[in-house]
Amino acid sequence: MSLLVVGSLALDTIETPFGKVDEVLGGAATYISIISSYFVKNIQLVGVVGSDFPEKGIELLKNNNIDLQGLVKIEGGKTFRWSGKYLHDMNQRETLFTHLNVFEKFNPKLPDEYKKSEYVCLGNIDPVLQQKVVEQVEKPKLIVCDTMNFWIEKKLTELNSTLKIIDVLIINDSEAKILANDSSIILSAKKILKMGPKILVIKRGEHGSTIYSDSFMFSIPAFPTEKVVDPTGAGDSFAAGFISYIASKNSISEDILKNALINATLMASFCVEGFGVNGILNLDKNDIENRLNKFRTILKLPSA
Amino acid sequence: MSLLVVGSLALDTIETPFGKVDEVLGGAATYISIISSYFVKNIQLVGVVGSDFPEKGIELLKNNNIDLQGLVKIEGGKTFRWSGKYLHDMNQRETLFTHLNVFEKFNPKLPDEYKKSEYVCLGNIDPVLQQKVVEQVEKPKLIVCDTMNFWIEKKLTELNSTLKIIDVLIINDSEAKILANDSSIILSAKKILKMGPKILVIKRGEHGSTIYSDSFMFSIPAFPTEKVVDPTGAGDSFAAGFISYIASKNSISEDILKNALINATLMASFCVEGFGVNGILNLDKNDIENRLNKFRTILKLPSA
Helix, strand or coil, X not given: CEEEEECCCEEEEEEEXXXXXXXXXXXXXXXXXXXXXXXXXXXXXXXXXXXXXXXXXXXXXXXXXXXXXXXXXXXXXXXXXEEEEECCCCCCEEEEEEECHHHCCCCCCCCHHHHHCCEXXXXXXXXXXXXXXXXXXXXXXXXXXXXXXXXXXXXXXXXXXXXXXXXXXXXXXXXXXXXXXXXXXXXXXXXXXXXXXXXXXXXXXHHCEEEECCCCEEEECCCCCCCCCCCCCHHHHHHHHHHHHHHHHCCCCHHHHHHHHHHHHHHHXXXXXXXXXXXXXXXXXXXXXXXXXXXXXXXXXXXX | CEEEEECCCEEEEEEECCEEEEEEEECHHHHHHHHHCCCCCEEEEEEEEECCCCHHHHHHHHHCCXXXXXXXXXXCCCCEEEEEEECCCCCCEEEEEEECHHHCXXXXXXXXXXXXXXXXXXXXXXXXXXXXXXHHCCCCCEEEEECCHHHHHHCHHHHHHHHCCCXXXXXXXXXXXXXXXXXXXXXXXXXXXXXXXXXEEEECHHHCEEEECCCCEEEECCCCCCXXXXXXXXXXXXXXXXXXXXXXXXXXXXXXXXXXXXXHHHHHHHHCCCCHHHHHCCCCHHHHHHHHHHHHHXXXXXXX
């Protein structure tokens, strides 16, 4: 089973009420591939970095068994940089800057081996790049796409084209309402399901997440972690937990999609417990299993 | 089994994107007792109205088998009035005015029969009035209390005293954060459970609700109704659905509390589908049953 991941590799500068870190390893593709490495053996990364990207970042990815044939290094180029600040209420963040740098002219070309990938995770990048990647994959079984308000507002036409060629869209509740131009989350979900994706996953931060399709819906709370120190990467970890669960089963059913949502939630909960990627490195299989059991106890429906 | 309900009886003027109604029957006690009448036979209402309260309001309550011995009518007094406006996003409302009128000097005195009530629902009124009611009930099995940001901000000392003599507090997420002075919902819940109530129910509007105790938590989404025309009374209907389910079982267990949360959610979903009390009048047992079955399908946990 192979999972193709495309997204940013970045140097993040993050400030939260619990501290500040400068130019740490970040980016959607980084979080997605690290999380996915717990569930899928063959992870193929597509992305671009500048010559200033630290060697220890490369080492970290390699140590997690991530295939880097699709990682382009632009000599003399600068790596993507992002900086954000979380206020007292960690549900709200302010983006201080986004420097696309080498991502501005990135034209992804997949190594031949990658073209046979069965599962594709399109991290939150320009929808045009997302399309270019999808076009090169020969017979994908499932394509999951993350996006954000920035692309909804700046590249709606391009995003609409991307929506037509993917299977699962993952966005948050405010983005869903903007995309659907509706104030009801339920009606927004119905509208978005008509725009292309067969499955829609709406993230609602500390309120949990919901999966919608034409035939079912399923809604779960966030995992009640008390130790939220840095939400950066939670959305990427969520997307990764979702697709890598499905890829690990190599099958798509209603129950597998629901369990994928549970796994997505757990992975996001680990992510927020550490600065940058610290929360998701070296996760222990037992820790994941214990958290899953605890979460399923919370979710268990009482007998009628 | 008897359920004592105290709260406002009001004339509401409501505007939503779907229409406007003037001086319609409203108030916490009205919504709570109507909803409870579907589950509990003996409902004892405590409240006060002015001589301008319409006779058809009284008839409506009587027709729902609600005991009105505890309803005081002040000759020459004016009934409580409230007016609110919901904007395009129905999750947000603006209170246009609140005229306490006869409620300003209300001093609830329970008829002897009411003092033996096993279940008590304290609607969202002045915490001092809530205490006065509780003091008169001899051996309550369960006391559920609703409150709102107004009382948290204006009468915190009095509310803190009320919290010490109740069993279940029901509030929404933003109120919980204000009451606990914390930005995390989980940490807020933990703090509030130390203030008195053994059980805390946090409502999160379209995001659902969560029940917390020292020994368990359980979280469910809102029922995905597409027909939200007026959210007025949804919180009261929720509280009523919660306590009347427990009263109907005359027993308190983890499973009963969880099922009470499910029933609370369903009752709120009926409420928002009509203006004022229209959504909750003449509910059919089959409609309730069908909605319950649909909701349990949505909540059903996938096999591991």
